[in-house]
Amino acid sequence: MKESRRKNLRVLALAGAMIGASTTLVVYSPTLYRMFCAATGYGGTVNRAIAEEPGSDTPSARQNDTVTLSFDANVAPGLPWAFYPEQRKVETRLGQPTKIYYYAKNNSDRTIVARAIYNVTPYGAAPYFFKIECFCFTNEKLAPGESARMPVELYVDEQMAKDPDARDIHDITLSYTFYRQNDLSPEALTRARNLKAGSETLDATLQREKGAEFENDAPRH
Numbered sequence: 001m002k003e004s005r006r007k008n009l010r011v012l013a014l015a016g017a018m019i020g021a022s023t024t025l026v027v028y029s030p031t032l033y034r035m036f037c038a039a040t041g042y043g044g045t046v047n048r049a050i051a052e053e054p055g056s057d058t059p060s061a062r063q064n065d066t067v068t069l070s071f072d073a074n075v076a077p078g079l080p081w082a083f084y085p086e087q088r089k090v091e092t093r094l095g096q097p098t099k100i101y102y103y104a105k106n107n108s109d110r111t112i113v114a115r116a117i118y119n120v121t122p123y124g125a126a127p128y129f130f131k132i133e134c135f136c137f138t139n140e141k142l143a144p145g146e147s148a149r150m151p152v153e154l155y156v157d158e159q160m161a162k163d164p165d166a167r168d169i170h171d172i173t174l175s176y177t178f179y180r181q182n183d184l185s186p187e188a189l190t191r192a193r194n195l196k197a198g199s200e201t202l203d204a205t206l207q208r209e210k211g212a213e214f215e216n217d218a219p220r221h
Helices: 002-019 023-028 030-040 123-128 158-162 186-191 195-208
Strands: 047-052 066-075 081-085 089-093 098-106 112-121 129-131 140-142 147-156 171-180 211-216
Touching: 066 081, 066 098, 066 147, 081 171, 089 098, 098 140, 112 123, 123 129, 123 158, 129 171, 140 195, 147 171, 147 195
Parallel strands: 066 171
Antiparallel strands: 047 211, 066 089, 081 098, 098 147, 112 140, 112 171, 129 147, 129 211
């Protein structure tokens, strides 16, 4: 009984710590955030789904409901990168995977490591917005003058059309912000993922495979 009480207190302490944590903690430790969700149920655990490639003859691909996706890109002060989506907007069907590209270039004369976070608005659409793991929440590096074309494959679950709080949403924005990672050790710099090579490998994989695994950790009511 005492051991059970101690476990409950630990969970409550974890919940309080996470709810009171700053945005920086969530940004730099997505794994901790997901562990917290799994332990407490807050926000729900990560949802995974396999979606067929665009044009496949599946019920989800035949949905008539459409949504407009807008794409935004930002760099925090102190990061000398160019960063933007190649397409500002696309219209897609609910349940149909869509692939777009972001572009980044290091405009400085030294190798720079940066980390991106993303946001989906409006909030009501977030539980139905699925995307592949791409260049978020990981240290990414670009050499001087190096550029990368980063694929992002995503889809909006057709179940959104059945949610009375979300079915009237027809415009969704996906926004990324890159932050420079300073004072990294030589080992951390070496371990950082090469954004150009990693993006090219991911793009080749997406083109080769029939479907992609998507993730979403936003809560559904």
